[in-house]
Amino acid sequence: MIGTLLKKEFLIIGRAKNGILSMFVLMLSLIFIFHYALEKTAKIDQTTLIGLKWAVLFIISFVLISQSIWEERESGAYRINLVLIPGAAFYLCKSVVIFSVIAILQMVEILLFSIFFESFKLNVSALGDNLIFFLPGGLALTFLGVSLSLLSFSTRLKEMILPLLLIPLSMPIFLLGMEAERRLFTSKIYSTNSIVIVTALCILYGTLGVMLQDLTEAD
Numbered sequence: 469m470i471g472t473l474l475k476k477e478f479l480i481i482g483r484a485k486n487g488i489l490s491m492f493v494l495m496l497s498l499i500f501i502f503h504y505a506l507e508k509t510a511k512i513d514q515t516t517l518i519g520l521k522w523a524v525l526f527i528i529s530f531v532l533i534s535q536s537i538w539e540e541r542e543s544g545a546y547r548i549n550l551v552l553i554p555g556a557a558f559y560l561c562k563s564v565v566i567f568s569v570i571a572i573l574q575m576v577e578i579l580l581f582s583i584f585f586e587s588f589k590l591n592v593s594a595l596g597d598n599l600i601f602f603l604p605g606g607l608a609l610t611f612l613g614v615s616l617s618l619l620s621f622s623t624r625l626k627e628m629i630l631p632l633l634l635i636p637l638s639m640p641i642f643l644l645g646m647e648a649e650r651r652l653f654t655s656k657i658y659s660t661n662s663i664v665i666v667t668a669l670c671i672l673y674g675t676l677g678v679m680l681q682d683l684t685e686a687d
Contacts, residue, residue, distance in 0.1 A: 488569065491528050495577060498524050503584040515650045517588050521581060521598075522646050525606060526638065528573050533613035534630060536566055537620075559614065559681040563674070567610040574599075574606055597652055601666055605645035608669040612637055615677030641669055 502520050506512050512520075578598050582590035590598075613634055620629040648662030 488532070491531055491573065492576065494531065495524055495528050495573065496580060498527065499577070499580050499584050507585060511586050514587050514653050517581060517585055518646055518649050518653065521577065521602070522605070522642055524577055525570075525574065525602070526609065526642070528577075529570055529606065529609045529613060530631070530634065532569060532573075533566060533610065533617055536562070537614070537617040556678045556681060559618065559677050560674075563610050563614045563677065566614060567607050570606045570610055571603060574602055578602075597649075600652070600663065601645045601649045604663075604666045604670055605641050608641045608666070608673050609638055611670065611673035611677050612641070615673065615680050618677075619680050641666075644669065 506516075506520075578590065578595065581588045613630070616630050616633050616637070644662065644665050648666065651662070
């Protein structure tokens with residue numbers, strides 16, 4: 469069953485391949501705008517680039533999650549899933565597939581940052597430093613976005629509830645993730661507490677999503 473679910477989710481993503489291409493163009497456009505507007509007069513420092521990198525992550529995650537949920541809703545598959553598939557399995561499979569795409573986009577984003585910004589150095593060590601908080605942050609954002617998107621199916625304000633709730637609830641992810649990454653690049657010391665906190669956010673939002681999905685299924 470899990471294999472079938474994952475295949476279905478990848479097929480939904482495949483149907484939205486034009487949307488993924490659009491997201492890549494959007495990401496490239498944002499990075500180019502940041503480069504042209506901010507680095508034209510002076511070289512941007514590393515800590516500022518970390519904030520810009522997380523801002524782009526939020527935008528592409530929001531668009532991808534919204535697009536995937538829209539495909540699910542318009543095809544009518546969501547109602548069928550509620551009847552035939554346990555809510556937790558459906559939620560986790562969708563989150564894993566969406567995160568896999570977001571992770572690829574995160575890699576591309578880091579590569580583009582290294583091309584456009586002189587201060588953003590990319591090597592094996594720097595890549596690990598960029599991903600140690602960035603990937604868990606993307607996973608936590610995926611869990612949160614998918615749970616809120618599925619919750620919006622039960623409301624009449626489907627298009628409004630996701631941005632209204634996602635923006636404030638995602639603030640802990642960005643504040644903790646960005647600050648942990650900034651401390652890593654400034655002090656060159658891995659903070660175990662920061663890694664534990666960001667991982668705890670992944671577990672918290674993932675558990676919350678499973679609970680919300682089970683409650684929705686029960687209703």
